[in-house]
Every structure is written in C-alpha cells, then in structure tokens.
Amino acid sequence: MTSFFLLIFVKKKAMINAVRNTILAILNKNNYGYISPSDFNLFAKQAQLDIFDEYFIAYNNQINKENGRVSGTGYADIKKGYEEVIDTFSVTSSLSQSAGNQYIVPTPATTGSDYYLLNKLLIYSSITSSGVTTAIGGGNTNLIDNTATFQTDGVSAGDVVSVVLSNPVVANLTVVSVTNQTTLVVNFASLTTTSVPYTIYKKVNLKNEAEQVTHSKITMLTKSMLTAPNITFPAYTQEGGILTLHPDSISAIGRVVCQYIRYPKDPKWTYVSLTGGEPIFSQSQSDYQDFELPPDDVNNLVARILQYAGMSIREIATVQFGQSIEQQENQEQ
Amino acid sequence: MAYLSQYQYYENAGTAPTDKNWGSYQYVGLEDIVNNFQLMYSGNHSLVNNEERFKILFHAKRGIQELNYDAFMEIKALELTVYDNLTFVLPSDYVNWIRISLYKDGWLRPLNENIQVNSAQSYLQGAGGTLTFNADGTVITNTSTLDTERKNGQQNSIYLNQNNAVDQVEDDNASDFYSDYSIGARYGLNTETANVNPTFRIDKKAGVINFDSTMLNENCILEYISDGMEGGDDSQVSVNKLFEDYVYAYIEYAILNSKFNVQEYIINRARKRKTALLRNAKIRLSNIHPGRLLMNLRGQNKWIK
Numbered sequence: 230m231t232s233f234f235l236l237i238f239v240k241k242k243a244m245i246n247a248v249r250n251t252i253l254a255i256l257n258k259n260n261y262g263y264i265s266p267s268d269f270n271l272f273a274k275q276a277q278l279d280i281f282d283e284y285f286i287a288y289n290n291q292i293n294k295e296n297g298r299v300s301g302t303g304y305a306d307i308k309k310g311y312e313e314v315i316d317t318f319s320v321t322s323s324l325s326q327s328a329g330n331q332y333i334v335p336t337p338a339t340t341g342s343d344y345y346l347l348n349k350l351l352i353y354s355s356i357t358s359s360g361v362t363t364a365i366g367g368g369n370t371n372l373i374d375n376t377a378t379f380q381t382d383g384v385s386a387g388d389v390v391s392v393v394l395s396n397p398v399v400a401n402l403t404v405v406s407v408t409n410q411t412t413l414v415v416n417f418a419s420l421t422t423t424s425v426p427y428t429i430y431k432k433v434n435l436k437n438e439a440e441q442v443t444h445s446k447i448t449m450l451t452k453s454m455l456t457a458p459n460i461t462f463p464a465y466t467q468e469g470g471i472l473t474l475h476p477d478s479i480s481a482i483g484r485v486v487c488q489y490i491r492y493p494k495d496p497k498w499t500y501v502s503l504t505g506g507e508p509i510f511s512q513s514q515s516d517y518q519d520f521e522l523p524p525d526d527v528n529n530l531v532a533r534i535l536q537y538a539g540m541s542i543r544e545i546a547t548v549q550f551g552q553s554i555e556q557q558e559n560q561e562q
Numbered sequence: 563m564a565y566l567s568q569y570q571y572y573e574n575a576g577t578a579p580t581d582k583n584w585g586s587y588q589y590v591g592l593e594d595i596v597n598n599f600q601l602m603y604s605g606n607h608s609l610v611n612n613e614e615r616f617k618i619l620f621h622a623k624r625g626i627q628e629l630n631y632d633a634f635m636e637i638k639a640l641e642l643t644v645y646d647n648l649t650f651v652l653p654s655d656y657v658n659w660i661r662i663s664l665y666k667d668g669w670l671r672p673l674n675e676n677i678q679v680n681s682a683q684s685y686l687q688g689a690g691g692t693l694t695f696n697a698d699g700t701v702i703t704n705t706s707t708l709d710t711e712r713k714n715g716q717q718n719s720i721y722l723n724q725n726n727a728v729d730q731v732e733d734d735n736a737s738d739f740y741s742d743y744s745i746g747a748r749y750g751l752n753t754e755t756a757n758v759n760p761t762f763r764i765d766k767k768a769g770v771i772n773f774d775s776t777m778l779n780e781n782c783i784l785e786y787i788s789d790g791m792e793g794g795d796d797s798q799v800s801v802n803k804l805f806e807d808y809v810y811a812y813i814e815y816a817i818l819n820s821k822f823n824v825q826e827y828i829i830n831r832a833r834k835r836k837t838a839l840l841r842n843a844k845i846r847l848s849n850i851h852p853g854r855l856l857m858n859l860r861g862q863n864k865w866i867k
Contacts, residue, residue: 292606354797440615454794455623456616461593461796464616 244520245273245498246510248530255535255550264538266498266508273496273520276533280526281345281493284314314523318345318490323483325397330474332485334467339397342491350439350472351486352463352479358382358429359481362420369418370405372427377411384413384429391483392427394419399483404429428481435486439463439474451475493521528554589800595622599813609828610817618813623791625812626801630790631657633844634802641665641783648713648778650771652764655788662762662771665781673782676761677754678720681772682706715775721755724776804846808839 249269256263264272288311294300295308322340324332335344364373372390390402390413402415413429442450442464450456450464458464458475465472474485499517500508511517520530535551566583569575574582596619604610604618630636637660640653650662664671684706686694694702711717719725760777764770771784792798801809815832818824 296607442614442616446614446616450616453620454791456620457794459794459796462596462615462619 243510243512244524244527245496245518246512248273248520248527248534249498249510251527251531252534252538255531256538266500268538269534270495270497272534272537273498273530275537276530277493277496277520277522279533280522280529281318284311285346287311288315315490317521317523318493319348319488320344320491321486321488323391323399323401324350324472324485324487325393325399326480326482326485327471330477330480332472332474333397334470334472335487335489335491336470339399340487342494344487344489345492346490347441347467347472347487348490349488350441350463350465350474351435351488352437352439352460352474353430353481353484353486354434354437354460355431356428356481356484357388357431357434358384360427362423362425362427364423365420366412367414369420370414370416371408372402372413372415372420373411374427375411379407379413379429380410382429387432389430389432389435389483390415390427391430391481392420392425393482394425401483426482428483430483437461437463439465439479439485441465441467444468447475494518496520588802590803590806592619592622592626592796592799592801595801595806595809599810603810603814609824609832610814613817617817621813621816622809623799624816625809626799627789627791628812629801629805629808630787633805633840633847634790635847636787636790637785638788639783639785641781644773644777644780644782646713646778648773648775650762650773650782650784652769652771653784653786653788655791655793656786657789658787659764660785660787662785663783664759664777665783670783671759673759674721674755674757674761676719676721676763676774678763680708680712680717680761680763680774681765681768682708684709709772712772712774715778717774719761719774721757721759721761723758723760723774725774802843802847805840805843808836808843811836811839 252264252269288308291300291308291311300307320335320340320342322335324335325339327333333339334347335342337343358377358379360374360377362373363375365371366373384404384407386404386406388404390404392400392402394400400417400419402417402419405414405416407413437460439458440462444466447464447466451458460476460478463479464475466475467473472485474480479485495518497516497518499511499514501511501514502509512519520526522530532551532554535554539545539549539551566586567575571583571586573580596615599618599622600615604613638653638655642650644650662673662675664673684704686702686704688694696702708717715725717725718727760774760780762771762773762777765772771782773782790799790801811832815829815836818829818832
C-alpha cells in the first residue's frame with residue numbers, strides 16, 4: 230500500500246511534475262533548500278536508473294520465492310507485475326550489419342535506443358530473395374531490380390523487405406504485391422534512390438534463436454560435430470559493440486532481429502518561463518520526458534531523489550528521510 | 563513445426579519434390595525436441611535450469627544417436643557395383659553394417675564376412691629388408707602382395723567358392739564343386755566356411771569393404787545403420803514419435819547426472835523414467851500384435867512326419 234500524500238496529485242502523463250513538486254514540498258517545508266531543474270533532472274535520471282536496475286533483482290528474488298513456494302497466483306502474482314514493467318522497455322528491431330557475420334548491438338544510432346539486456350536474437354532461417362535496386366518508380370513504393378526473379382523465388386505479399394535507407398539503420402518494409410519478376414510494391418514510399426541493397430524474408434522463417442556463448446566456449450563449440458552452430462541452432466559472441474554470428478553464413482541485411490530491454494529515457498522536467506523567480510512546468514516542450522516507470526514507483530523515486538538532493542545540499546536529515554521511505558517501500562514488498 | 567494440410571502432405575503444396583512430406587507425421591524434428599525441452603522441462607521451476615542450449619542440443623543428439631544404433635530399426639540400404647579395385651566405399655553416414663548381399667539373377671544372396679584378413683598395408687623394402695623413408699620421416703608404403711593377388715583372383719579362399727583351391731572344375735558355374743569331392747566326408751563340413759558366395763571384409767579405418775575377386779562387376783547391397791545425424795543438417799534430424807518422451811527423459815537425465823549438487827534420488831528417478839520410457843517405446847515399435855502372432859502360432863500344430 231502506498232503511503233500518505235504522495236500519490237494524491239500523481240498522474241501518469243506528468244509524473245515527473247508530481248515527483249518534483251513533492252520533492253520541493255519536502256525540502257521547502259523544513260527550509261532544507263532548493264534544487265534547480267537541471268539538478269532535479271540529474272537526480273531524477275539517477276533515481277530512475279536505480280529503480281529500473283532493481284526491477285531485475287526484484288524479479289529474480291520473486292522467482293526464488295516462487296521456487297520456495299512462498300508466492301501466490303492471480304492477484305498475488307508479483308512476478309507478473311515485474312514482467313509487465315520490464316516488458317514496457319522491450320524493443321524488437323533488426324540489427325545493423327557491420328561486416329559479414331558481424332552486427333552492431335542496439336544503439337541510438339541504429340535501433341533508436343541503448344540496450345540494457347539483449348534478451349534474444351532471432352535469425353531468419355532462409356533468405357527468399359536478395360539483390361540491389363536498379364530503378365525507382367510507383368511513387369517510391371516500387372522495388373525494382375532488373376536482375377531479380379521475385380516470382381520464381383516465391384516472394385509474396387506480406388514478406389519482409391529489409392533495406393538500409395539511411396546508414397546504418399535497417400528498415401523493414403512489407404511486400405504489398407508482386408508485380409512481375411523484377412518489380413515489387415512495398416507498403417512505404419521510401420525507395421527514393423537506386424542501388425539500395427535489399428533482402429527479402431518470409432515472416433514464418435524468423436524462428437531460429439541464436440544462443441549467446443562465451444568466448445571461452447565458442448572455439449570448442451564450433452569444433453564439435455554435435456554442437457557446431459548452424460542455421461537451425463545459431464550462436465553469437467559479443468566483443469565490444471559487435472555481435473559475431475555463427476555460422477558465418479548469417480551475413481545479410483536484416484537477417485538478425487534482436488529483442489532487447491532498453492534503458493529508460495532520461496527524464497526531463499521542462500519549463501517555459503520564470504514567474505516570480507519560479508519556472509513554470511510545461512510538458513509541451515520538445516525535450517520533455519516523463520518518467521517511464523509505473524506510477525507506483527513514485528514513492529521510490531521521491532525517496533531516492535531526496536537522498537541525492539540531501540547529499541547535494543549536505544542535509545543529512547533529508548537523506549535519512551529518503552532512506553526511511555525507501556525502507557518502508559522495501560518492507561511492503 | 564506446424565501441422566501440415568493434406569495438400570502439403572501429399573503434394574508438398576505443389577512444389578518439388580512432391581513426396582517430401584510423405585510419412586513425416588511419424589517423426590518429430592530435433593528442432594522441436596530442443597524447443598519443447600526448453601519450454602517444458604527447463605526453467606525456473608524445473609529440475610533443469612540455467613543450462614545452455616548447446617548442452618541440451620548435445621544430449622538430444624547423443625540420445626538420438628543411441629536410439630539409431632539399437633532401437634529405431636531404421637536400416638538404410640545402398641546398392642553399388644563392385645569394380646576392379648574390389649572395394650565398396652562405405653557411405654558417408656555409415657556407422658555399422660547389418661548385412662551385405664550380392665544381388666544376382668534376381669536373388670539376394672547374403673555374403674559372409676571373411677574370417678581371414680584380405681587386405682594389408684605394405685612398406686617398401688630394400689635389399690635385406692631395409693625400409694625407405696620420405697624426407698619428413700614417414701615410411702614409404704607399397705601395395706601389398708595380399709591386395710594385388712586378391713584383386714587378380716590369385717588369393718585362395720577357405721570358403722567353398724570359386725577361389726577355393728579345391729575348385730578345379732573348369733565349367734563350374736554354380737560353385738557346386740564341393741559336391742564333386744569328398745569335402746567334409748570324414749570330419750564333417752566346416753559350416754563356418756561352407757558358403758559359395760563371395761566374401762568380404764570391412765576395413766573400418768580405410769572406410770571400405772574389400773571383396774574377393776568373385777565379386778568383380780557384381781551388384782552389392784549394403785544394409786547399414788547410421789547415427790541419424792543426417793550429415794550435420796540439424797533441420798533434417800528427427801525421431802520417431804514413439805521415442806519422443808524418451809528423448810526428453812534422456813536429456814533430463816544426462817543433464818542432472820552431470821550436474822553438481824543434484825540429489826541422488828532425483829538422478830535415480832530420472833534414470834528410471836528414462837529406462838522405462840525406452841522399454842515402452844521399444845515394445846511399441848516392435849509392433850507385436852495379435853494378427854502377426856497368430857500367423858506364427860498357426861505353425862505349432864503342424865504334424866512333423
């Protein structure tokens with residue numbers, strides 16, 4: 230059960246403002262001090278990351294409780310709640326190819342966000358067709374390749390066309406219809422230039438999951454007749470920001486699709502102007518970003534931000550107050 | 563793998579080869595086995611947890627290999643003609659042989675494995691028996707006299723076929739010369755060698771079956787077993803559905819048995835389950851049913867005159 234006054238003014242659409250107001254109310258009440266919007270944003274980011282990280286630990290603890298048969302089902306299924314929160318940060322995206330069988334881990338430049346955890350890598354088991362576009366047409370919805378044999382290859386409506394329109398982002402288009410052996414119509418008017426490499430896949434072939442293996446294992450694994458990675462049971466290793474897929478034949482645009490858990494976006498409390506020395510909250514600013522954690526984490530956020538703010542203004546009572554709220558939250562869990 | 567429509571089953575949905583899916587319903591693929599095991603027998607609340615997929619894959623394949631050796635009764639057959647070198651190269655998926663036969667005149671004639679060696683390696687020898695070596699220190703080899711004479715038809719056979727030293731009848735076509743002589747008259751026939759068919763011997767390391775010269779230009783049929791690994795194409799590896807549960811039990815047992823800190827009673831339970839399921843599957847696969855037994859039992863009241 231959440232405690233006292235904190236949730237009264239909380240709305241999901243502007244949770245950050247409610248949290249900030251609460252923080253300021255607590256700080257001002259005892260004349261502890263004031264934190265600026267930029268400081269608040271820094272503390273808010275840190276607090277959100279702390280809580281986000283703890284979700285995974287809490288999830289694991291909950292599984293241990295289930296294994297110990299001290300957890301319930303239905304509304305008592307705490308694990309399900311954790312899964313739901315974690316899944317709100319789930320992203321599925323095609324990985325950009327670096328070279329050959331090497332693909333780039335999710336980054337803001339390639340998939341739009343950094344990854345916290347690579348949950349699974351799926352590989353298309355086969356390529357239906359591939360090539361390079363030779364012309365444009367149909368209001369940029371035609372994929373034209375004079376050397377292609379789309380009908381012979383079995384390309385059909387609904388197939389996925391992976392292309393790199395803006396390096397290094399992989400875009401996935403959908404085949405709307407197959408005009409003839411050399412021309413396809415796709416669902417998005419994006420093919421504005423020629424010489425665009427493309428690869429076409431059947432959706433049903435996105436079924437083979439690559440297993441992450443350590444560098445200490447991969448050599449032995451590939452040497453073994455029984456366990457050598459193949460298209461049916463592929464594997465990958467990670468080195469820096471590069472994922473190396475095994476077998477080497479996994480080397481086509483869009484062939485590797487990653488489902489990962491991204492980091493929460495940095496919260497940003499934005500304002501428009503100062504009125505009486507006070508910034509007025511505005512969530513219509515382009516860089517506005519609310520917390521991405523669920524509303525029931527408001528108490529945790531307040532507690533953690535208070536601790537950071539207390540440290541900042543060298544007020545130990547504020548830190549202790551934040552810690553006491555956090556302990557209370559933990560006990561309730 | 564999804565269920566097939568009847569059109570997909572009978573005609574592979576119109577794509578060649580149209581017979582691709584015939585009989586496929588008897589089997590469950592390796593992909594399904596590993597997937598189902600991870601889904602049903604591995605996880606937070608299961609005995610098996612936090613195991614890498616390659617371990618599950620390894621044990622699944624080992625289980626399938628074992629089944630192929632002695633339980634599946636899935637015998638492959640390959641026919642090849644034996645040419646001048648009198649060898650039959652073992653198939654790429656060969657593990658062990660069941661029967662080797664000569665197919666001639668419409669008859670399948672099972673061949674006997676020669677109890678005597680019929681092929682040997684030979685080192686090139688100089689005067690006084692000295693060996694000669696390559697620059698890298700390996701000895702220079704030569705074709706052995708044994709091999710040369712076997713291929714030339716000069717090697718005598720202890721079997722009662724055309725290479726037998728006693729067989730001197732010029733027009734002997736059916737190799738029934740032994741009935742013309744008093745072979746076995748005093749001490750009885752040596753039944754081990756009493757066979758007119760060509761003989762063979764398998765050189766496992768060389769990967770060939772060596773025949774005697776009477777097999778020249780004849781059709782040989784090798785019945786053999788494989789390990790079911792389908793040349794490394796995991797998408798083609800499959801198990802008869804009767805053994806599906808056994809394979810899950812085998813994987814579970816193999817993992818638990820090699821895992822630290824698993825209680826012995828849990829390992830024993832897994833072992834017993836695995837063994838019982840194998841026994842059940844073998845009984846099922848043996849197809850013992852009343853109709854078949856009846857045919858055999860009908861002979862029990864036959865009058866022996």
